[in-house]
């Protein structure tokens with residue numbers, strides 16, 4: 306008998322899952338591998354694992370309803386595949402294509418060579434629109450449209466209700482590099498994802514476009530689907546098609562909602578667009594798009610710790626970081642502001658501050674994260690330099706300072722103007738402030754000016770233009786959706 310392995314990686318769902326397409330006889334073995342070494346990487350964390358584990362358990366239940374058994378194994382992937390091969394001499398491995406961190410990239414390279422030696426075929430279904438190998442970036446936008454509009458895969462049609470091999474499960478405890486508690490973490494599993502999508506399209510998303518920038522309104526008005534896309538508990542195509550359907554239904558009756566859905570659909574495209582960058586150039590996790598920006602910044606542990614713990618003395622920055630630590634999520638604008646503050650005001654090397662920030666995101670998606678970090682640090686050469694002024698953001702996004710006070714309750718009685726502009730505190734006011742009050746660790750306007758001078762100085766270098774052109778040709782967006 307010739308077996309085939311269906312390996313669940315970052316596609317923890319039953320619906321619209323291509324790796325289940327060929328589950329049509331008793332020779333299929335379904336596996337999920339817990340890889341302890343992966344969880345020791347600096348950008349991986351307990352909160353991400355807990356979300357994944359909830360999702361794996363629900364996936365197992367969903368599969369069992371169709372008489373499919375998910376085997377959960379723990380250990381080094383190469384060793385697991387070798388021992389499975391000795392027992393079952395399988396000839397094919399089917400999985401989704403993974404665009405992950407350097408560690409998973411190296412693991413996949415090792416597996417590729419193992420499978421080649423053992424004459425095993427590895428079928429990797431591409432992630433929605435993300436192309437592997439040589440491809441023409443000019444045609445990319447058109448091809449992803451076709452993929453997202455393709456009918457969903459009806460797995461039930463393919464399954465032949467047969468018993469799947471069953472073997473021992475190993476659920477080893479895992480050590481984590483980052484164990485920061487996350488009391489308000491989103492829950493994993495496809496059912497949660499479908500509920501979120503439904504409520505977003507039903508009503509939550511109506512004012513999405515207007516309310517996505519403030520952390521107060523974004524919590525409710527953003528889709529909150531990111532951890533589900535990151536771990537594949539929801540198919541991007543399914544979300545895209547249901548959103549398009551909703552837009553069609555309301556476009557003549559509710560223009561505000563229709564516009565919000567357009568904005569949401571664009572972001573679903575962006576998702577694959579960003580992942581494509583890492584797929585095309587895995588080194589962007591470790592090197593600046595433009596090498597001229599490598600090694601210009603510091604690795605200052607004290608500043609990093611103040612920032613990542615929400616103790617910089619800039620109340621709005623600290624409130625956003627504390628919210629992120631407690632929720633495992635924050636909205637785009639605030640992520641950009643936190644990154645900009647680390648990169649420009651604290652002048653921290655992006656390779657130094659990006660992993661601990663990633664570890665706080667339940668939705669950590671390497672392709673989006675590292676591309677965005679480089680954009681917000683001004684190292685891509687092709688994007689406008691955007692330095693967020695945290696004081697301006699504080700006043701605009703949290704005018705009544707409710708968000709600050711909710712996240713730093715000790716500041717309840719601090720006057721609003723000092724929460725927005727802590728640098729203006731007088732020595733007299735300082736005596737009246739609570740003992741937990743922190744003074745800013747950096748002068749915002751001076752550090753912004755210094756950063757601007759340095760970055761624009763590099764932009765003016767003769768070879769910057771040539772380097773930026775090659776970045777654009779390889780990674781630049783060709784079409785606005």
Ligand SMILES: Cc1cc2nc3c(=O)[nH]c(=O)nc-3n(C[C@H](O)[C@H](O)[C@H](O)COP(=O)(O)OP(=O)(O)OC[C@H]3O[C@@H](n4cnc5c(N)ncnc54)[C@H](O)[C@@H]3O)c2cc1C
Nearest residue numbers: 527528529530531572575576637640641668669670674677
């Ligand atoms: C420094 C920085 C790091 C980031 N790291 C991550 C990350 O690790 N994982 C992650 O999923 N997102 C990341 N983002 C992008 C964005 O902030 C999140 O996708 C978004 O806040 C998730 O919330 P949501 O699901 O409610 O998004 P919605 O606004 O409802 O958007 C729907 C989906 O579109 C995709 N999306 C939204 N914004 C973007 C974007 N700018 N680029 C690419 N795709 C997008 C996401 O998959 C998101 O779930 C990062 C942004 C910045 C500035």
